[in-house]
Amino acid sequence: MSEPKITAQATEEQLLYANILEKGMLIGLLMMFGTFALYVFGIMKPSIPVTEIASYWNQPVHDYLVAINQNFLHWDHLPTGWAWLKLVGKGDFLNFIPIAILSGVTIFCYLAIVPGLFKRGDKAYAIMALAEAAILALAASGLLAVGH
């Protein structure tokens, strides 16, 4: 394994990670302002009217999901996991796209640095980076279902 010289400068992997994180963060935040404007100014019709959402946000999440499903969505299952993708044509659920970008960019940062770590023989960190990406992907997958 080639030991990289330690300097006051950020390593190649660190800079790569930072650049991807920065791009993802900027895209996510800018998109969030845009999608929220479409929603809040009524340019895109929401699935739950903005005038009614305040009647639901004081309930536990399960009760909230049951109520909005009964009153607005009329699905045969609750809108959990990635079900929001079916509703991105609605102003409120459109906002989940930038939220998912902000929550997901770290996975890509980790995957991007793996080849460089392996190339330099830094197997321990490459494996840890892969493991982290796998854990975050598992969390994002929606497979870890929980409830009250």
Added chain:
Amino acid sequence: MSKSMLQKLGGIQASLVCALTLSPVWAFASEAGTAAPVPPASDTAWWVWPLVLLIVTFFMGIVAVLGGVGGGVLYVPIISGFFPFHLDFVRGTGLLVALSGALAAGPGLLKMNMASLRLAIPVALIASTMAIVGAMVGLALPTNIVQILLGATILGIVVIMFTAKKSAIPDVKEADALSSALRITGIYHEASTGQDINWKVHRTPLGLATFIIIGFMAGMFGLGAGWANVPVLNLMMGAPLKISVATSKFLLSITDTSAAWIYLNKGCVIPMMVVPSLIGIMLGSFVGVRILKVAKPTFIRWMVIGILGFAGIKALTKGLGIDLF
């Protein structure tokens, strides 16, 4: 100006005064909301709550910067204690608030080599895994239990803030075997002295073990965990203070990501809460950074401790069903 408009503006003003002074009226509204599955129709215009949230989080952003704490640790106890939003949504939003702050700061800190990816990767692996477990446990437990534990945790944070010392450059005589094997070390340029500081860490196994608890609590309560990250990295593991603060901030972008997905997939994210909160905190942070140059940090820190103490007691009593204030 029409009478209805004046009434609405009056309502907003009253809401803001209540929120900013943490009024008992707010507390009552919050508890009443929790007890009733579907609240009675309100005369309040739909845009009032997001606007109040925007303004309150704006001030929260200023105070967070001046007090040297993350937005999440203020957001969750205050918003869950004094606003009519259910704790499930407040925790989901709190994580996204902390996550956004970390994402905004992370790239710059990494490029300046203040945040250390080498230090963060093993720590994040443990903390983010445990944050997922914490989020799952937190969402499975009854709300009042989580509220009680949140109150106790916030009061614990107050004690930590009250007592914890800091060490600019801890004296680490020898790196431990694990940190040596992982080459967790670095050099950073200290601008105030013009020196390049060589740093290394010790007690790595103990530090990593502590992140099991920190990650769990971050996920369970939707708190950013800077209040715990920094003392562990700095005092326990011996990383320089600046490296600890920067790495802690960056770490939140990983730890909170994992827990945020659990809350997002569970449905605990309402854009009408999330976006005003994020905008408010971000704008407040920008202003806070400017005020920081002229503010008296000691006073602000005491104020943050006082607010957190009050919010912690409120969370505790709310969970216990005691209408104290």
